[in-house]
Amino acid sequence: xxxxxxxxxxxxxxxxxxxxxxxxxxxxxxxxxxxxxxxxxxxxxxxxxxxxxxxxxxxxxxxxxxxxxxxxxxxxxxxxxxxxxxxxxxxxxxxxxxxxxxxxxxxxxxxxxxxxxxxxxxxxxxxxxxxxxxxxxxxxxxxxxxxxxxxxxxxxxxxxxxxxxxxxxxxxxxxxxxxxxxxxxxxxxxxxxxxxxxxxxxxx
Amino acid sequence: xxxxxxxxxxxxxxxxxxxxxxxxxxxxxxxxxxxxxxxxxxxxxxxxxxxxxxxxxxxxxxxxxxxxxxxxxxxxxxxxxxxxxxxxxxxxxxxxxxxxxxxxxxxxxxxxxxxxxxxxxxxxxxxxxxxxxxxxxxxxxxxxxxxxxxxxxxxxxxxxxxxxxxxxxxxxxxxxxxxxxxxxxxxxxxxxxxxxxxxxxxxxxxxxxxxxxxx
Numbered sequence: 001x002x003x004x005x006x007x008x009x010x011x012x013x014x015x016x017x018x019x020x021x022x023x024x025x026x027x028x029x030x031x032x033x034x035x036x037x038x039x040x041x042x043x044x045x046x047x048x049x050x051x052x053x054x055x056x057x058x059x060x061x062x063x064x065x066x067x068x069x070x071x072x073x074x075x076x077x078x079x080x081x082x083x084x085x086x087x088x089x090x091x092x093x094x095x096x097x098x099x100x101x102x103x104x105x106x107x108x109x110x111x112x113x114x115x116x117x118x119x120x121x122x123x124x125x126x127x128x129x130x131x132x133x134x135x136x137x138x139x140x141x142x143x144x145x146x147x148x149x150x151x152x153x154x155x156x157x158x159x160x161x162x163x164x165x166x167x168x169x170x171x172x173x174x175x176x177x178x179x180x181x182x183x184x185x186x187x188x189x190x191x192x193x194x195x196x197x198x199x200x201x202x203x204x
Numbered sequence: 205x206x207x208x209x210x211x212x213x214x215x216x217x218x219x220x221x222x223x224x225x226x227x228x229x230x231x232x233x234x235x236x237x238x239x240x241x242x243x244x245x246x247x248x249x250x251x252x253x254x255x256x257x258x259x260x261x262x263x264x265x266x267x268x269x270x271x272x273x274x275x276x277x278x279x280x281x282x283x284x285x286x287x288x289x290x291x292x293x294x295x296x297x298x299x300x301x302x303x304x305x306x307x308x309x310x311x312x313x314x315x316x317x318x319x320x321x322x323x324x325x326x327x328x329x330x331x332x333x334x335x336x337x338x339x340x341x342x343x344x345x346x347x348x349x350x351x352x353x354x355x356x357x358x359x360x361x362x363x364x365x366x367x368x369x370x371x372x373x374x375x376x377x378x379x380x381x382x383x384x385x386x387x388x389x390x391x392x393x394x395x396x397x398x399x400x401x402x403x404x405x406x407x408x409x410x411x412x413x414x415x416x417x418x419x
Binding site: 028029030031032035060061062063064065068069072076079080083084086087088090097098099148175177180181 | 210211215216219220223224227230231234235238241242245249340341342343344345346348392393
């Protein structure tokens with residue numbers, strides 16, 4: 001049971017490619033792989049623990065203010081983690097600072113709390129959160145892989161396309177400028193959704 | 205719990221009040237407890253940037269206790285913090301061979317928030333000896349690249365002057381700066397941040413120029 005809760009969001013119910021949640025941040029942080037990985041990790045932790053906490057309180061939260069309570073829990077979690085990082089891992093926190101707002105407003109977090117954590121026990125809620133965070137992170141990493149490779153010729157900051165290939169150095173190659181711009185993220189996400197759906201058709 | 209109580213007004217009010225108080229306490233406590241450490245991290249970082257603009261303190265990213273290392277290096281090289289024009293700060297860095305570099309702090313506005321940096325000048329006050337930049341919230345992978353070396357390194361050796369006139373250093377479209385002593389390559393996709401760096405350098409340095417030339 002727990003295994004299914006954990007694995008479903010990776011492929012069968014992927015939050016980005018199937019539920020189409022969290023697209024906004026997929027645009028912002030996928031130009032390079034490094035920020036995409038940081039974002040994927042942070043969102044995974046936050047979906048996991050916010051699911052766990054909300055599930056613990058699920059029988060006490062008044063219905064009418066449950067969205068506000070969820071928001072407070074998520075925002076507090078993110079801010080406390082950011083404060084701790086600022087004190088003990090300053091470099092990581094500097095990388096993360098830009099993402100704090102993006103993590104809190106990520107629709108996957110609220111979506112999973114509403115749809116799952118409020119109606120399930122803490123452990124499954126935690127697994128569901130981690131699974132969804134990883135499903136989201138997987139798409140982010142795939143998108144950023146192609147955008148960084150084709151847009152900048154590097155991966156994780158390391159040069160993949162040799163300098164001598166470039167037109168400027170007498171070669172034949174040029175980076176694709178469109179890859180760096182936000183629309184390309186949507187196009188790649190679209191292609192991934194297409195491949196996922198086509199795969200489902202074939203396996204029937 | 206009984207649904208009627210749980211959805212009643214009184215319970216809702218009390219619940220909201222309780223959660224606000226608890227959360228406020230948690231946040232205030234974390235902020236208070238961690239503040240001294242955070243502040244010393246920020247001070248170390250400022251000093252590290254000043255040193256890095258003059259090409260120093262290269263070991264800071266591998267050393268174990270960065271705060272102590274930076275403190276030591278800073279006291280070794282930055283012996284003089286002169287007061288510049290209008291009370292603006294100016295850092296004087298004395299290298300091991302005795303030559304002096306003048307470090308000007310920069311502040312500006314990026315696309316989403318503040319950007320800042322330090323520009324080190326040779327003692328002809330025309331040639332850039334080095335530069336570092338940083339930002340609060342520029343777009344990762346685009347504008348945020350100004351804080352990385354591929355962007356800041358080309359500033360080294362550029363001139364603020366052209367035929368005796370102050371022209372500052374321009375940030376031009378990527379790939380167009382080759383051979384131009386007054387320009388560096390900008391970041392593709394990060395045009396607004398690149399331009400902001402250019403504006404920041406011009407506006408901050410121009411205040412210092414009459415002062416430095418006069419000295």
